[in-house]
Every structure is written in C-alpha cells, then in structure tokens.
Amino acid sequence: MTNVTPKARFLYIPALLLLGACCCDKEVVTAPPPPPPPPPAAPAAVVVAPLSDVFYDFNRSELTASTQSQLKTNATWLSANANKKVILEGHCDERGTNEYNMALGERRAQSAKEYLVNLGVDPARLKTVSFGEEKPFDSGHGEEAWAKNRRVHFVEE
C-alpha cells in the first residue's frame, strides 16, 4: 500500500465500492434458495428418538414413571447405536448443600444406569459422574428452573 500513489488510491476505493455493490446486486438477483430437500429416508428404515435427559423429584434419586419411560427410549437409542458409549451426568438443583448434592447427583446417575442395565444395556458402555449442583442447566431460582436441573444428562463419550 505504501507504494500506491494518492491518485491510484483515489481510483482504487471507488473500484472496491463498485465491486461490492455488484456482489450485493448479484445476491439479490439470484433466485431464493430451493426449499430444503426432504429428509433422506433412514438407511435402516428405523427412526430412533435421540438420547434425552431424565428428571427427578427434590432430594430423590428414585425413578418416577416419566423418568422410566424416557430411560426406555434412551435404551432403544443405545441398542440402535451399539458401538456408542455414554456418560450419565447426575445433577441437582441449587437447594440443599453442595457436598450432599454431590452424593445425591451420583445416586441419580447410578439409579438411571441400573435401570438401563436391567433393560439389557451393557454396563461397560455406561459411565456415571456426579456434578452435584455445580452445573445447572437453568441458572434461575425457582421450581421451574430447579425441576430442569434435577436431572441425569446423557453425553455421548
């Protein structure tokens, strides 16, 4: 740039602007993008619901009916993805004390793992870890947030 004479620069800038304008025009002119293609048919013709978190009552690690039904769905995913390993992260809401919640989070992860193993999942594919109340999904303070935080979160390893 240092070698460019002021005159050249004088020409250069409008040239750039023109080019830019041309580009803009071009975009506007192009036809709207085609609608996304329909999802390709699943190769094995089986649609498996993705892994999803499961939830718990306050200060509880026992499985509720809805927790069990989601775990069954997750078990289906695990059998459809037989080569995948997952980590079950146990979490708690902010109530109660951190140290106790560290143990409670582990019990939640353990109870979810036990249920999946009983459904036939190889325990070697399931790792548990507790985060207590250290990693809330929702940082709010109230039952709505707490309910989302009392969970076992499934992570593909």
Add this chain to the structure above:
Amino acid sequence: MRNTRIPIARIIFAFCCMLILPLMLRAEEVKEYIVIRKQGAEKIAIVLDKTIAKGDRESEWAKSLDATIKGGLDYTGLFNLMPAPLNIRNTQDGTINFGAIGSVGSDIYVTGTVSKKSGAPNLDMQVYDITGKPLLNRKYTGTDNQLREIGLRFCADLVELLTGKKSVFGTKIVFVSNRTGAKEIYMCDFDGQNVEQITSTRSISLTPAVSQDGKYLAWTDYTSGGPDLYIKNLATKVTVAVRKQGVCIDPGWVPGTDECATTLSIDGDQEIYLIRPDGKLSRRLTKSKGIDVSPTFSPEGSRMAFVSTREGRPHIFIQDLKSGQVHRLTFSGNYNTQPAWSPVSDKILYSSMQKNGEINIFMINAGGSGLLQLTSGTKANEYPSWSPDGSMIVFSSNRQGKRKLFVMNSDGTNQRPLLQMDGEQQQPSWSIIK
C-alpha cells in the same frame, strides 16, 4: 541469751527472704494471668495506649502497629478497647497513673514503645493490671515490612495471657471462589487479609480442608472430568491424586493422625473411608444403605460426626471409631448437613434447611442437648467452620446477595463480613497453617 537470739532472728529473716524472693521474681512477668469472667459475661476491658515513638520513621511504624493491634484485638470480639485517659501519665515524671485505668472501668493497661535498631523496628510491649502489677514485658522484632506480623504476635500473646487459650492470630482460612469464572481454592489470613490463590486448574475445585496440624490440604477437583481427591503436602508442595471409581468428595481430617476421611463410592454406595496422605486407602468407616458424607472428628479423634440418609432424610449421626457404634444426633428439622465438630469441645455446628426455605447454622452438644440457632433471616447461612481455638466461626451467607464469607463469635454474636473479593466465596475451612 542475746547471742543466741540474733542468729534466730537472722534465720527468720533469711527464711522470709526465701519466701518473698520468688514472689518478687514473679512480679516481673506473670506467665499465667487469666482474667476471671463469668461464662458469657462482658468483654475484658482494656486501655490500649498509643505506641510511643521518637523520630519520623518510628512514628510511622507506631501508627501501623497501633492499627494492627487495635484491629486484631477488636476482631476477636473478646475485648472492650478503650483509649488511654488524658491523665494516664503523671505530668512530672511520666510514670503511669494506674488509678486512672481503674477509674475508666478497665482491668488492663497496654502500652508500648517502638524504636529503631539497625534500621529495623523493635517493639517493647508492657501489660499491667490496675494495681500496676506487670503482667507481660516482651520485645518483638522483625523487618519493617513485617509490622503486621509483629503486631499480631503481640496480640496472640495478649489473648493467651488474658484468656489462657490459643488465639486466632496466625491462623488461615481456605475457601472456594469463582472469582476467575472457575471454582478454585484460595487461602487468606484469619481476618481476610492476604488472599492467595492455591489452585489454577480451571476445572471445579471444591471443599478444601487443612489437617489440624497444618501439614496437608485436601480437596476435590474435576480436572480428570470427575470428582477426584487431591492431597497436598503444604511444606513440600507435593500433591497426590486419589482417583477412584465414582465420587471422591468432601474430605475431613482426623486430629492427631495423618489420615483424612472422605466419601467414596467404590463399593457402589456412598460410604466414608480413611485415606493416608500418600493417597492409599486405610479403611472403610461406614456401612449403610444410602449416602454417608461430610465427616468431621472430635478433638481427640475418637468419634466422627457425619451426614447420613440411613434413616431416610439427611441427618447428622455420630460414630465411635473404635466400637463402630452409631447414634443419630439431630431430630429437629428434616435436612441437616455440613457438621463441624469443635476443635476444643463437644459442640457440633451444622446447617439445617428450614420449612421457610432458609438454611441456618445450629450448634448442638455431641450428647444431643443444648440445641442453639446461630443465624437467621437470609436464604442461606451455610458451611460453618470453627477457628482452631474454638472461639470463632466462619461461614458462607448470601445475606447481601451473592454468597460471601462471614465470621461470628462462637455464641453467634458479632456477625460480620470476612473479606471483600469479587465473585462468590463458599466452603470455608479454618485452620493452623505452618
């Protein structure tokens, strides 16, 4: 007859001298002088005179020493500090007018002189009772950037002299803060000064606990992805990791040993185990279905208080380490956690989640009597930890919004913030650090 009487008189005189001489020697400095107070009675009244100094440098030192000594003694909550009355010194000869001390209602007079010796401060402190009897006469030296240590050394001696007990001076508090965005372990002086960052793992570091002799620091850290225990030798700075299947959380040291107890789940259930400082398992302590967590030990190390859900909701239990016998300590409330056994008595602190949603700190005797609520009025007052002398308590509270550290006297009075620091602070643990 006369000749025989004189030796007898001499013998009596000599005998009297022998009796009096030790008393005169003692008058120089009384090693053990304990102000007699009723339990829970008012504070010890002290007239704290300004440190005498000649010269500009010395006057600067005196100002700094006075601030340290006054701040230090005030912090303990043990004293009612009074400035010296105007007539404290006799105008003619500069001697101390002890009558003036008693007349303002004080028990004790503290005075000192700072001088310069080879460029360094030399503090001479004297303590008298109201009769003019010297209780302490001691020299404190150091470099001129050690003025705080010099002042606090005197404070420690004064507390020991007047209460017969060790003081908080020189002790440290370790705690967790998310100041950097990640939870790391920090350490500060007993009064919140000199904050120092201990871990920089940028992971989650939790529940620091220093052994009672100040040799080891144990804490839980997520560097490997899960909660592992780390034990650091504070003298050699060598750290060992205790990695086990499952959790490895909330360590508590056993007094008089090098072992700490922590919760592991290697056998499936969350149980408390003893760990050696090299990270090796020593033995399993609990055996019950449910959570066993947060061990804390009696001063002689023979009994452990801990949290257990063996009877349903979390409560504090006590286990005799020799016999293995367990009994439940808490019956009021239905969510009692975070026990802390006094390092000098049979009192146990814990936090309880109450029906109104508040978490508050309670004190109870190990026998189950004398339940006392120490905090109230805010969402969460948590994680109590005793000062090593048992006179104070540090805890976390969100009474001003964010979770911060506070201190109080062991009877719950004099609650005040410990330190000003960005972010949140929690899980304090108070101990001696060498």
